[in-house]
Amino acid sequence: MADRRLIALGCLLAAAAALFLFWGLRGPTAYILELRLVKLAALLAVGASAGVATVLFQTISQNRILTPSIMGFDALFLLLQTGLVAGLGAAGASRISGLPGFALETAVMLGAALVLFTSLLGRTRHDIQLMVLAGVVLGVMFRTLTVFLQRLMEPSEFTMVEARMFAQFSGIDRSALMAGLGLMALAGLWLVRNHQVLDVAALGRTPARSLGVAYDGLQLRVLCLIAALVSVATALVGPLAFLGLLVTSLAHSLMQSHRHALLLPAAALIGALILVSGQTVFERLLHLQSTLAVVIEFCGGLLFLVLLVKGKIR
Amino acid sequence: MIQVSNLSFGPAANPILQGIDAEIPAGRVTALIGPNGAGKSTLLKLIARQLTASSGRIRMDGMDLAQTVPAQLACKMAVVAQHLSVASRVRVRDLIGFGRWPHSAGRLGVADHAAIANAVELFDLGDLQTRFLDELSGGQRQRAFIAMAYVQDTDWLLLDEPLNNLDLHHARNLMAQLRHLTELQGRGIVIVVHDLNYAISWSDHVVALRDGKVAFQGPVAAAATAERLSALYQTPVAITRLGGQPFAQYHR
Ligand SMILES: Nc1ncnc2c1ncn2[C@@H]1O[C@H](COP(=O)(O)OP(=O)(O)OP(=O)(O)O)[C@@H](O)[C@H]1O
Ligand SMILES: [Mg+2]
Numbered sequence: 234m235a236d237r238r239l240i241a242l243g244c245l246l247a248a249a250a251a252l253f254l255f256w257g258l259r260g261p262t263a264y265i266l267e268l269r270l271v272k273l274a275a276l277l278a279v280g281a282s283a284g285v286a287t288v289l290f291q292t293i294s295q296n297r298i299l300t301p302s303i304m305g306f307d308a309l310f311l312l313l314q315t316g317l318v319a320g321l322g323a324a325g326a327s328r329i330s331g332l333p334g335f336a337l338e339t340a341v342m343l344g345a346a347l348v349l350f351t352s353l354l355g356r357t358r359h360d361i362q363l364m365v366l367a368g369v370v371l372g373v374m375f376r377t378l379t380v381f382l383q384r385l386m387e388p389s390e391f392t393m394v395e396a397r398m399f400a401q402f403s404g405i406d407r408s409a410l411m412a413g414l415g416l417m418a419l420a421g422l423w424l425v426r427n428h429q430v431l432d433v434a435a436l437g438r439t440p441a442r443s444l445g446v447a448y449d450g451l452q453l454r455v456l457c458l459i460a461a462l463v464s465v466a467t468a469l470v471g472p473l474a475f476l477g478l479l480v481t482s483l484a485h486s487l488m489q490s491h492r493h494a495l496l497l498p499a500a501a502l503i504g505a506l507i508l509v510s511g512q513t514v515f516e517r518l519l520h521l522q523s524t525l526a527v528v529i530e531f532c533g534g535l536l537f538l539v540l541l542v543k544g545k546i547r
Numbered sequence: 548m549i550q551v552s553n554l555s556f557g558p559a560a561n562p563i564l565q566g567i568d569a570e571i572p573a574g575r576v577t578a579l580i581g582p583n584g585a586g587k588s589t590l591l592k593l594i595a596r597q598l599t600a601s602s603g604r605i606r607m608d609g610m611d612l613a614q615t616v617p618a619q620l621a622c623k624m625a626v627v628a629q630h631l632s633v634a635s636r637v638r639v640r641d642l643i644g645f646g647r648w649p650h651s652a653g654r655l656g657v658a659d660h661a662a663i664a665n666a667v668e669l670f671d672l673g674d675l676q677t678r679f680l681d682e683l684s685g686g687q688r689q690r691a692f693i694a695m696a697y698v699q700d701t702d703w704l705l706l707d708e709p710l711n712n713l714d715l716h717h718a719r720n721l722m723a724q725l726r727h728l729t730e731l732q733g734r735g736i737v738i739v740v741h742d743l744n745y746a747i748s749w750s751d752h753v754v755a756l757r758d759g760k761v762a763f764q765g766p767v768a769a770a771a772t773a774e775r776l777s778a779l780y781q782t783p784v785a786i787t788r789l790g791g792q793p794f795a796q797y798h799r
Contacts, residue, residue: 433653491641
């Protein structure tokens with residue numbers, strides 16, 4: 234029994250996607266359509282994975298304000314990418330670009346995220362302020378290290394990583410897109426089978442454990458999932474700090490439910506809808522190629538401040 | 548039977564519990580009493596496996612609790628903590644439904660829905676079942692959590708100060724429900740209480756803690772004497788009889 238709100242979101246998204254594909258289609262139609270299709274797939278993938286990753290992160294950290302990006306997940310991913318280029322050199326890095334590069338980056342990301350965030354979540358879960366602080370410090374540290382590594386680089390290596398430091402929706406790497414979609418399909422499969430245990434986990438560690446949920450193992454698996462989804466989004470377009478927060482706030486106020494069966498699809502649809510419709514407006518209507526990320530960051534950042542000030546920390 | 552042997556918890560220099568030996572009978576209501584900070588909640592959390600003891604062990608109906616996995620334990624005992632909270636924003640009925648998780652793993656069947664409806668009825672939550680938990684009063688929340696533990700339908704039920712926020716009608720109703728559960732279904736119930744009159748008139752067995760040690764334990768009638776209770780709380784307590792029932796007088 235699909236929820237009416239989810240169906241409405243799906244219809245809106247389909248309409249937005251159709252608009253994005255066919256609006257102002259001139260010239261070599263097939264070629265342009267193919268370009269647009271690739272871009273559309275990337276927008277859908279990024280929006281959905283950012284939304285789902287954020288809902289999952291908020292479930293295991295038991296709060297409504299933190300997102301993987303605020304906690305430094307995507308800064309970590311950028312640091313890994315930069316470290317890879319610095320370590321292997323531009324030639325080496327370009328040899329493993331595309332699918333194997335993406336796989337390697339994601340694998341390293343999984344390991345690093347697990348080590349860092351399990352220890353962090355274990356110690357600071359009860360204290361949101363401490364967690365925000367730890368996340369900010371980690372994010373700054375990762376970014377500083379990234380910049381430091383870039384200073385040491387050859388110019389050719391630098392140009393390779395520079396483009397990845399800011400979110401942009403052009404020049405999608407197709408093999409990374411395919412790998413990302415594959416990874417998302419796996420994540421989706423896991424979620425379809427396990428969404429109910431997430432509802433229990435969201436009650437908190439102690440209540441969930443007393444209901445028989447092996448919480449720590451579950452948390453580990455969900456962190457892996459988050460790291461993978463963040464890798465997908467960041468590899469495709471770059472860091473988007475506040476998209477996830479924007480999406481989950483909208484999803485929560487639309488669904489008014491604790492059930493992941495509703496929250497996760499809503500977040501995925503809303504994330505994709507924001508990106509597709511935003512990109513359509515900015516690219517086709519306003520002819521501003523690169524402003525969407527800025528606007529999203531601005532709105533999301535504003536929302537973050539509002540939530541923080543209103544004390545809606547949970 | 549819950550068998551606690553030589554259980555200690557906390558830093559060796561300054562232990563919260565030390566050398567606890569206690570036996571809690573199955574199929575009875577056991578009151579866990581003692582002054583603030585005596586270690587009652589700590590002992591309950593150790594039994595519920597929310598904390599890990601520094602030494603000693605706990606056996607429940609013959610099985611060593613240290614060897615159990617959460618899923619096994621959730622079918623064996625349900626816990627209502629002293630400080631109740633959940634992280635997500637849920638409605639009362641959904642919260643109670645979570646109590647069925649150990650049995651249904653999320654797929655609530657007809658029997659599960661019947662159990663939930665029954666608990667809603669028993670704990671007087673009919674008008675509140677569609678409300679969000681964070682929009683309830685303290686006592687209403689407490690009743691919702693007790694209802695959730697109730698539908699978990701376990702051999703053992705551990706409750707930490709369940710009477711805390713309840714008015715006298717609901718407090719008495721809860722104690723009557725608990726007695727009902729032991730007498731008709733043979734459940735073992737452990738309940739932390741501060742109100743001595745509830746402790747002595749509704750429970751069969753008592754375990755008294757003071758400064759992290761067992762002060763005394765045994766069947767209520769024999770163990771809970773005026774001298775022992777006075778020493779336990781460092782307050783004069785007199786036991787009289789009122790309408791055929793023992794009555795503790797300490798309030799003035
Ligand atoms: N998280 C903690 N860290 C350190 N000490 C603690 C912690 N929780 C409790 N204690 C200490 O352990 C002792 C026992 O606490 P516990 O909560 O078990 O008492 P209690 O008997 O349940 O008291 P009350 O009647 O007030 O609920 C107290 O001295 C308390 O200060
Ligand atoms: Mg206590």
